Amino acid sequence: MNKNNFIQGYCRIKDNTVLKNEELLFSEDTSTLNEFLKLAYQHFKTDYSKFFKMDRLSKLGFLCADVLLNSLKENNLFQENTAIVLANKSASLDTDRKYQKSIEDADNYFPSPAVFVYTLPNICMGEISIRHKLYSENSFFIFDAFNADYLWEYTNSLLQNKKADSVLCGWVDVDEDSYEAFLYVVSANGNLNHTKEEITRLYFTNE
Amino acid sequence: MSNPIISYNNIISSLGFNSQEVVEQIAQGKTGLRSITKPTILEKPFISSMVDPEKLKAAYRKIAPTSPHTRLEQMMLVSLSDTIQKANIKLSGRVGLIISTTKGNIDVLDNKNPFSRERAYLSKLALEIGNFFGFTTEPIVVSNACVSGVLALSIAKRLVNGQKFDHIFVVAGDLVTKFIISGFNAFQALSDEPCRPYCKTRTGINIGEVATSVLVTKHHSLAIEESVEIVGDASCNDANHISGPSRTGEGLYRSVQSALKEAKLNASEIDYISAHGTATQYNDEMESIAFNRCGMQETPINSLKGYFGHTLGASGLLETIIGMHSLKRNTLFPSVGFRELGVSHSLNIIQKPKETPLNIFLKTASGFGGSNTAAIFKKI
Numbered sequence: 167m168n169k170n171n172f173i174q175g176y177c178r179i180k181d182n183t184v185l186k187n188e189e190l191l192f193s194e195d196t197s198t199l200n201e202f203l204k205l206a207y208q209h210f211k212t213d214y215s216k217f218f219k220m221d222r223l224s225k226l227g228f229l230c231a232d233v234l235l236n237s238l239k240e241n242n243l244f245q246e247n248t249a250i251v252l253a254n255k256s257a258s259l260d261t262d263r264k265y266q267k268s269i270e271d272a273d274n275y276f277p278s279p280a281v282f283v284y285t286l287p288n289i290c291m292g293e294i295s296i297r298h299k300l301y302s303e304n305s306f307f308i309f310d311a312f313n314a315d316y317l318w319e320y321t322n323s324l325l326q327n328k329k330a331d332s333v334l335c336g337w338v339d340v341d342e343d344s345y346e347a348f349l350y351v352v353s354a355n356g357n358l359n360h361t362k363e364e365i366t367r368l369y370f371t372n373e
Numbered sequence: 374m375s376n377p378i379i380s381y382n383n384i385i386s387s388l389g390f391n392s393q394e395v396v397e398q399i400a401q402g403k404t405g406l407r408s409i410t411k412p413t414i415l416e417k418p419f420i421s422s423m424v425d426p427e428k429l430k431a432a433y434r435k436i437a438p439t440s441p442h443t444r445l446e447q448m449m450l451v452s453l454s455d456t457i458q459k460a461n462i463k464l465s466g467r468v469g470l471i472i473s474t475t476k477g478n479i480d481v482l483d484n485k486n487p488f489s490r491e492r493a494y495l496s497k498l499a500l501e502i503g504n505f506f507g508f509t510t511e512p513i514v515v516s517n518a519c520v521s522g523v524l525a526l527s528i529a530k531r532l533v534n535g536q537k538f539d540h541i542f543v544v545a546g547d548l549v550t551k552f553i554i555s556g557f558n559a560f561q562a563l564s565d566e567p568c569r570p571y572c573k574t575r576t577g578i579n580i581g582e583v584a585t586s587v588l589v590t591k592h593h594s595l596a597i598e599e600s601v602e603i604v605g606d607a608s609c610n611d612a613n614h615i616s617g618p619s620r621t622g623e624g625l626y627r628s629v630q631s632a633l634k635e636a637k638l639n640a641s642e643i644d645y646i647s648a649h650g651t652a653t654q655y656n657d658e659m660e661s662i663a664f665n666r667c668g669m670q671e672t673p674i675n676s677l678k679g680y681f682g683h684t685l686g687a688s689g690l691l692e693t694i695i696g697m698h699s700l701k702r703n704t705l706f707p708s709v710g711f712r713e714l715g716v717s718h719s720l721n722i723i724q725k726p727k728e729t730p731l732n733i734f735l736k737t738a739s740g741f742g743g744s745n746t747a748a749i750f751k752k753i
Contacts, residue, residue, distance in 0.1 A: 277558070296615070302610060306515070
């Protein structure tokens with residue numbers, strides 16, 4: 167039956183702050199998400215020029231994953247076969263709206279491939295995969311609200327069936343002025359039990 | 374432990390409104406692709422396969438809706454209604470619903486669309502579908518670019534093998550819209566003629582639309598003639614580029630290897646490959662490299678894009694259903710549009726319908742974001 171899995175760590179980006187586990191890593195009052203993400207990028211010395219080509223959803227997911235996975239790497243806890251399981255409410259609507267504006271008006275029609283490619287939520291997982299060389303399972307789910315149930319269930323199935331040695335999972339959402347990223351890594355070792363209750367507690371405690 | 378099976382199924386498309394009808398058309402060599410002139414979508418004519426509005430209206434009316442639905446919702450409801458009716462199982466807490474789509478109701482973002490923009494949220498679409506039939510579990514939306522349809526089957530299998538579900542209905546659909554067509558046109562990926570996957574003179578992709586649905590169940594007693602067991606499946610990322618496939622076919626190669634390993638099969642035991650074959654230069658080339666690395670260059674292979682175009686988040690499910698019927702009929706369907714091999718590594722493209730014993734097939738898909746999925750299905 168179910169072998170116990172553990173949460174190795176988590177990271178949250180919300181309300182102009184970056185939290186890793188219980189620790190406040192970065193906070194800066196800015197008026198836009200893009201500005202905040204740029205400052206966070208600089209603060210963490212990210213050094214990855216492709217970052218600036220990404221849409222807001224990818225930037226947010228990318229940075230959150232970067233903080234978390236880099237800290238696992240520093241502690242020799244990072245595993246090569248790390249799957250990615252993300253979810254959100256707004257899919258890629260943030261960029262969909264932007265792209266829609268570029269085709270709405272016949273007199274002002276300028277569809278751009280560079281924007282169109284980001285009209286898919288899973289591009290965010292592609293960006294994380296490229297950065298950390300993850301040739302692993304990827305799936306993107308959409309729910310009305312954060313849903314610990316399905317994330318827990320699906321993550322366990324990936325680990326149990328040995329499709330992955332660890333799973334980067336969580337919630338990354340951008341919708342007009344609101345945004346939120348909450349990512350955690352699950353594997354056979356760690357300090358926190360991987361249970362629906364614990365995931366929900368971490369999600370709401372730092373809210 | 375035996376794996377879940379795929380049972381009842383339906384396809385709503387330009388080639389018909391149920392799987393038998395659609396497969397019969399394919400068996401007769403008919404394609405749903407034709408030239409469409411619709412300036413509201415694109416200023417020039419384009420090749421596509423679109424669902425007939427009058428036929429959809431009539432079928433939708435028959436399922437007696439009590440509130441208005443978008444065009445995509447109508448297609449999904451009509452498809453799923455057929456599958457649910459045939460399955461005839463109670464929608465209890467052990468029955469799940471997975472919805473596979475890349476863009477959902479993206480057409481509601483257009484100023485001229487009468488529906489509220491709220492309907493563009495995929496969870497709203499999911500709620501409409503779930504509530505219509507009275508599902509008691511929260512619907513799961515999978516939106517993973519062009520691999521969504523096959524990935525949805527893989528996820529259904531994994532969840533049914535878990536603790537939560539005995540049965541999962543999977544419905545997949547995407548529309549031909551100005552949003553999608555303008556995007557692929559901006560990429561200069563659209564072909565001006567019916568697409569010709571793997572062909573030397575291929576000139577790109579066609580986008581089409583379908584809605585399609587299946588029942589995935591752990592109860593083998595619900596098997597029907599064309600049922601298959603899902604024996605192995607995997608998704609691996611290329612970790613290479615967000616809009617271009619890997620030059621080594623890395624993610625697809627790894628996906629197939631992982632699926633074979635899980636199914637405990639060798640490459641030589643695959644009777645047929647239903648590949649992705651979008652007819653873009655890079656995709657088809659990447660597949661030829663990956664299948665050769667897998668030692669599958671001799672395995673009969675086709676792409677069904679020449680019949681429907683690329684139906685995005687529905688394509689993987691659509692093509693799996695056709696594959697199931699291919700197995701049932703012990704017949705390989707030709708990769709329509711193909712004339713002369715135009716990829717660097719050899720492939721055994723099916724050029725004529727052929728009757729031959731078929732037991733196991735491999736379905737693959739690849740898409741933006743470096744995603745790849747492979748799934749292996751076995752006759753029961």
